[in-house]
Amino acid sequence: xxxxxxxxxxxxxxxxxxxxxxxxxxxxxxxxxxxxxxxxxxxxxxxxxxxxxxxxxxxxxxxxxxxxxxxxxxxxxxxxxxxxxxxxxxxxxxxxxxxxxxxxxxxxxxxxxxxxxxxxxxxxxxxxxxxxxxxxxxxxxxxxxxxxxxxxxxxxxxxxxxxxxxxxxxxxxxxxxxxxxxxxxxxxxxxxxxxxxxxxxxxxxxxxxxxxxxxxxxxxxxxxxxxxxxxxxxxxxxxxxxxxxxxxxxxxxxxxxxxxxxxxxxxxxxxxxxxxxxxxxxxxxxxxxxxxxxxxxxxxxxxxxxxxxxxxxxxxxxxxxxxxxxxxxxxxxxxxxxxxxxxxxxxxxxxxxxxxxxxxxxxxxxxxxxxxxxxxxxxxxxxxxxxxxxxxxxxxxxxxxxxxxxxxxxxxxxx
Amino acid sequence: xxxxxxxxxxxxxxxxxxxxxxxxxxxxxxxxxxxxxxxxxxxxxxxxxxxxxxxxxxxxxxxxxxxxxxxxxxxxxxxxxxxxxxxxxxxxxxxxxxxxxxxxxxxxxxxxxxxxxxxxxxxxxxxxxxxxxxxxxxxxxxxxxxxxxxxxxxxxxxxxxxxxxxxxxxxxxxxxxxxxxxxxxxxxxxxxxxxxxxxxxxxxxxxxxxxxxxxxxxxxxxxxxxxxxxxxxxxxxxxxxxxxxxxxxxxxxxxxxxxxxxxxxxxxxxxxxxxxxxxxxxxxxxxxxxxxxxxxxxxxxxxxxxxxxxxxxxxxxxxxxxxxxxxxxxxxxxxxxxxxxxxxxxxxxxxxxxxxxxxxxxxxxxxxxxxxxxxxxxxxxxxxxxxxxxxxxxxxxxxxxxxxxxxxxxxxxxxxxxxxxxxxxxxxxxxxxxxxxxxxxxxxxxxxxxxxxxxxxxxxxxxxxx
Numbered sequence: 001x002x003x004x005x006x007x008x009x010x011x012x013x014x015x016x017x018x019x020x021x022x023x024x025x026x027x028x029x030x031x032x033x034x035x036x037x038x039x040x041x042x043x044x045x046x047x048x049x050x051x052x053x054x055x056x057x058x059x060x061x062x063x064x065x066x067x068x069x070x071x072x073x074x075x076x077x078x079x080x081x082x083x084x085x086x087x088x089x090x091x092x093x094x095x096x097x098x099x100x101x102x103x104x105x106x107x108x109x110x111x112x113x114x115x116x117x118x119x120x121x122x123x124x125x126x127x128x129x130x131x132x133x134x135x136x137x138x139x140x141x142x143x144x145x146x147x148x149x150x151x152x153x154x155x156x157x158x159x160x161x162x163x164x165x166x167x168x169x170x171x172x173x174x175x176x177x178x179x180x181x182x183x184x185x186x187x188x189x190x191x192x193x194x195x196x197x198x199x200x201x202x203x204x205x206x207x208x209x210x211x212x213x214x215x216x217x218x219x220x221x222x223x224x225x226x227x228x229x230x231x232x233x234x235x236x237x238x239x240x241x242x243x244x245x246x247x248x249x250x251x252x253x254x255x256x257x258x259x260x261x262x263x264x265x266x267x268x269x270x271x272x273x274x275x276x277x278x279x280x281x282x283x284x285x286x287x288x289x290x291x292x293x294x295x296x297x298x299x300x301x302x303x304x305x306x307x308x309x310x311x312x313x314x315x316x317x318x319x320x321x322x323x324x325x326x327x328x329x330x331x332x333x334x335x336x337x338x339x340x341x342x343x344x345x346x347x348x349x350x351x352x353x354x355x356x357x358x359x360x361x362x363x364x365x366x367x368x369x370x371x372x373x374x375x376x377x378x379x380x381x382x383x384x385x386x387x388x389x390x391x392x393x394x395x396x397x398x399x400x401x402x403x404x405x406x407x408x409x410x411x412x413x414x415x
Numbered sequence: 416x417x418x419x420x421x422x423x424x425x426x427x428x429x430x431x432x433x434x435x436x437x438x439x440x441x442x443x444x445x446x447x448x449x450x451x452x453x454x455x456x457x458x459x460x461x462x463x464x465x466x467x468x469x470x471x472x473x474x475x476x477x478x479x480x481x482x483x484x485x486x487x488x489x490x491x492x493x494x495x496x497x498x499x500x501x502x503x504x505x506x507x508x509x510x511x512x513x514x515x516x517x518x519x520x521x522x523x524x525x526x527x528x529x530x531x532x533x534x535x536x537x538x539x540x541x542x543x544x545x546x547x548x549x550x551x552x553x554x555x556x557x558x559x560x561x562x563x564x565x566x567x568x569x570x571x572x573x574x575x576x577x578x579x580x581x582x583x584x585x586x587x588x589x590x591x592x593x594x595x596x597x598x599x600x601x602x603x604x605x606x607x608x609x610x611x612x613x614x615x616x617x618x619x620x621x622x623x624x625x626x627x628x629x630x631x632x633x634x635x636x637x638x639x640x641x642x643x644x645x646x647x648x649x650x651x652x653x654x655x656x657x658x659x660x661x662x663x664x665x666x667x668x669x670x671x672x673x674x675x676x677x678x679x680x681x682x683x684x685x686x687x688x689x690x691x692x693x694x695x696x697x698x699x700x701x702x703x704x705x706x707x708x709x710x711x712x713x714x715x716x717x718x719x720x721x722x723x724x725x726x727x728x729x730x731x732x733x734x735x736x737x738x739x740x741x742x743x744x745x746x747x748x749x750x751x752x753x754x755x756x757x758x759x760x761x762x763x764x765x766x767x768x769x770x771x772x773x774x775x776x777x778x779x780x781x782x783x784x785x786x787x788x789x790x791x792x793x794x795x796x797x798x799x800x801x802x803x804x805x806x807x808x809x810x811x812x813x814x815x816x817x818x819x820x821x822x823x824x825x826x827x828x829x830x831x832x833x834x835x836x837x838x839x840x841x842x843x844x845x846x847x848x849x850x851x852x853x854x855x856x857x858x859x860x861x862x863x864x865x866x867x868x869x870x871x872x873x874x875x876x877x878x879x880x881x
Binding site: 144158161162163166172173178180181182183185186187192193194195196197198200202203206207209210211213214215216217218222223224226227228230231233234235237238 | 549691692734735736737766768775776777778781784785786787788789790791792793794796797800801803804841844846847850851853854857863867870871874875876877879880
């Protein structure tokens, strides 16, 4: 839906046979809070998190092609210099990442080099827990809730309406979004937002009017009031979504991959005006212990092409200024290739931030290829600094309250 | 009646002002179990509150409603036969080795058990000692864990916690499968106090370290608990103001002798059986805590006291909770004598946030408002729609119109009132009832029209209340 068609739709909502036309029978709080809550404010910033599961080979993602050590350490997985999408005379993107290269040229991609944390853990499970919870030291804080979850607890708990965060995919719910006072839905696809009627379409208006009917007993802050408000919002969102998705037009050709299609769904949900602030996606398959070259190339292509399409689409629909996309993986991989034409679990790796709000370019130096920590790159930027920057400067939250301590910010977002 | 700590927990005596009614009986079944069906409700109203409680607390002595020999429900009438059926179902499930089918196995049990109260209380303990198959990843151990919760659900709490502390699934879940003398594992000791017995603020970090020493040498070897005396720390441990050469069993006793323990458990029981919102004051809850302390921490009698009380039958309790996804699904099916594809129900419940045997973390399900958001609300109504539309689903062994007729409901308004009585805890607006009657009166197939009414009810805000 274009900006103008969305406006028209909202006008129809406001004047047609919907919530507002029932004003005399609808309690005041429904008119004020949920009608407003149901429509996202244009200024509200959105974060999309893309988790690369398995440990992405950072060295073959942003390639230090200008370093001999790279070519000597990677016999079968190395990329020839003439194939690299060069960023500068030392690093460049993997050939599958033409999508990233394009975003970089448009100033919409920030590459944060050398991201990690102290005393790296090389188990998938533990390291992912560390990234999810943003807790390195279990003596200080327990790994019960995720960093996104704690942000939600502090900023969005107990509020009726669209879920403040959404995990889109068939995989298990990531610990990152586990909160104490908010439950983040994990949905396989957009059908989760549709009221299914089993063909009994005559029920839709009845269910809607029954939800909106005046309840003398319902107060905004009691359970019935909360449920009524949530039900009205859910039905409104469902309707809005179906209309938005059936009318959604984009000139962008999204690839047919799982990630691209889920990102397209997110673009549609954002355009439908969902008040959700955080979307969480996972791309699995980065644990490339053997015969890495082809697998990793395909993984990166899926990632780069999906993100490039998504960002173009957001721009086409006027949402590019308010959506930030972040990628991370639980660790990078070892500098030296193994005997199975793959790479083993490593430590520091690059993170990516994409969107019109980022300060494009490479941030920080590529870690030394020779000064290693048990064969792995040393980090110089704590990932919690990246989280803190996003929390403070993008989501307008208090990073110290979410992360438990203050981390230096990184210079990756425009002022 | 204004409720205060001295009268809240006295036995409720029905009076002319507050007679024993179908509404109160349905409330009792919704909380003590999942829901009453028509026959159970009629019998409850006819026989009175005390006799109904007797039946809930000792279903073996009760005359269960007659079952239809052809339906799954039939064996539910006979507890002994039910248990043997469940045992064979359990071993069939084990043979498939599929941990995912654990959920549907337990849901099946909840749906057909003659002892709803036991199952509902077992579900409470599952949320309390929340252990997940996602990590334990061993269907046999998870099933044993569930059986242990059931065996102790109404029991004295001290032996219950002592048994949980030896449960292999629990120990694997909390990384306590080896607890060695030189490096005591604090994880179990911490959860024991924080989540299982006392609540935060009622112990120190030093208490955790000392309690962990008492549990050294407790191990899991080849899926069985084993005490390894060579790894047990024989020194003096000091915690919570006591010292001695304690072992794990002693530690549980010391922890549970803290007054905070009875208050912690009383609050959780009251929240589960009486009301989530508004939260009841510590003064109101104290008599229940006191009873736990004075009666050897025995759970069953306290639950009976709760379910008999003035406060339980008051406006402080009725509709003061949000149905958990499990209560919603099992309640709907039990109320309408339903039978359906439980794998499908298990999948829906996972999407709604409550996969049994797969709690989200060691804190269990938070319940209340956390169940609700746009997608779960639509998901609740969509689950009901899919139960109705699934071919395998039967109600009372057949169709909804036949079931309604069996219970003497033929006119659309009597059908709607019957459904509301079975499915909804609080009154709904009059104009909404009128709309539902029109749905139930819909043209064409009667079963479909009544199914539509059930679906429309399931989308009401009131339906989510318990």
